[in-house]
Amino acid sequence: FFQAEDDIRDKLVTGVQTCDLPICSNFVRHALQTHADWNVNTLDKLTYAGRRENLHDVMDHDRHVFVHGDILDAAVSGPLVEQSHLVVHFAAETHVDRSIMAAGEFIRTDVEGTFTLLEAARRAPHLRRFVQISTDEVYGSVPTGSSRETDELRPRNPYAASKAGADRLAYSYWATHGVPIIITRASNNYGPYQFPEKVIPLFVTNAIDDRPLPLYGDGRNVRDWLHVLDHCRALDVVIDRGVDGEVYNVGGGNDVMNVDLTRRILQVLGKPLSLITPVADRQGHDRRYSLDTTKLRGLGWTPQVDFAQGLAETVAWYRDNPWWWRPIKEQDPQFQAYYRAQYNSRT
Numbered sequence: 001f002f003q004a005e006d007d008i009r010d011k012l013v014t015g016v017q018t019c020d021l022p023i024c025s026n027f028v029r030h031a032l033q034t035h036a037d038w039n040v041n042t043l044d045k046l047t048y049a050g051r052r053e054n055l056h057d058v059m060d061h062d063r064h065v066f067v068h069g070d071i072l073d074a075a076v077s078g079p080l081v082e083q084s085h086l087v088v089h090f091a092a093e094t095h096v097d098r099s100i101m102a103a104g105e106f107i108r109t110d111v112e113g114t115f116t117l118l119e120a121a122r123r124a125p126h127l128r129r130f131v132q133i134s135t136d137e138v139y140g141s142v143p144t145g146s147s148r149e150t151d152e153l154r155p156r157n158p159y160a161a162s163k164a165g166a167d168r169l170a171y172s173y174w175a176t177h178g179v180p181i182i183i184t185r186a187s188n189n190y191g192p193y194q195f196p197e198k199v200i201p202l203f204v205t206n207a208i209d210d211r212p213l214p215l216y217g218d219g220r221n222v223r224d225w226l227h228v229l230d231h232c233r234a235l236d237v238v239i240d241r242g243v244d245g246e247v248y249n250v251g252g253g254n255d256v257m258n259v260d261l262t263r264r265i266l267q268v269l270g271k272p273l274s275l276i277t278p279v280a281d282r283q284g285h286d287r288r289y290s291l292d293t294t295k296l297r298g299l300g301w302t303p304q305v306d307f308a309q310g311l312a313e314t315v316a317w318y319r320d321n322p323w324w325w326r327p328i329k330e331q332d333p334q335f336q337a338y339y340r341a342q343y344n345s346r347t
């Protein structure tokens with residue numbers, strides 16, 4: 001996601017690519033709605049999880065330009081970065097289970113892709129902020145308490161390690177080259193347009209069709225759920241008031257066990273608990289993530305979406321928008337092959 005102001009014609013506010021397009025597409029929509037003076041460029045590779053449909057309602061917006069390309073292609077991403085005032089770098093391969101099956105794309109996109117954008121950022125004359133979207137997974141599993149920005153990074157799966165690499169690489173470009181980097185480490189996002197490989201959209205859409213919900217291990221792993229719009233508002237705050245070179249945790253404060261999350265989804269949909277199907281655990285499955293968000297709250301941000309309400313609205317969105325997810329689950333051979341490879345051996 002890349003943004004610039006009127007005096008620069010070709011601008012990029014946000015660079016997005018692949019699996020995190022759900023967050024980026026929500027941010028693009030949010031940015032166009034709340035910042036009337038922003039011109040937004042979205043760069044997306046449109047891999048399996050990056051879909052034009054995620055931006056369907058803003059594709060023709062007069063302050064938005066969509067560019068189909070790869071952040072690793074410096075000939076495409078370089079000029080976009082160089083012409084921007086703001087870069088929000090969401091582009092990443094993000095699905096842990098896929099990184100366990102094959103990690104190469106994670107290293108290429110998350111680490112080398114970030115490197116490509118950072119190199120361009122060194123040359124960008126108007127750049128005021130480069131926000132590196134990182135993740136709570138860089139801290140690794142935290143049995144008790146909550147991770148603070150100064151805690152040691154102990155990523156434990158290839159996805160988390162690739163994000164930790166990108167996170168620290170971005171930091172080094174601030175410390176070494178003075179690029180105006182801010183790093184945000186967000187917890188698990190939920191909301192509309194999330195690819196149905198992630199637990200919430202997968203379980204909601206399976207439950208709608210009365211299909212089993214494959215719950216890993218004992219189901220007692222904990223994730224801290226953050227509504228994607230609270231994430232967008234946090235990004236506004238750090239873009240506006242954050243300090244270069246600093247890291248900000250962005251967590252919803254909703255630490256929920258997977259089994260409780262699953263029960264809530266079934267309750268909202270009025271479906272039976274018998275759909276819950278325990279399956280073999282994820283390898284190296286992090287037990288618990290939890291973020292201390294004192295630092296970001298100090299800048300004036302607090303999450304606004306109540307989890308029960310946000311979850312109910314999210315469930316309703318998938319129920320009301322089958323046009324968005326049915327083609328993926330029912331017609332996309334790549335998704336179906338992934339689903340078989342991921343789940344057939346577990347059950």
Ligand code: TYD
Nearest residue numbers: 096188197198199200214215216221223258
């Ligand atoms: P996920 O949405 O993949 O996010 P992350 O691994 O980045 O936290 O998974 C969230 C939690 O749900 C995680 O503890 C793994 C669990 N999970 C299942 O139990 N079954 C599933 O089919 C999936 C995809 C995840």
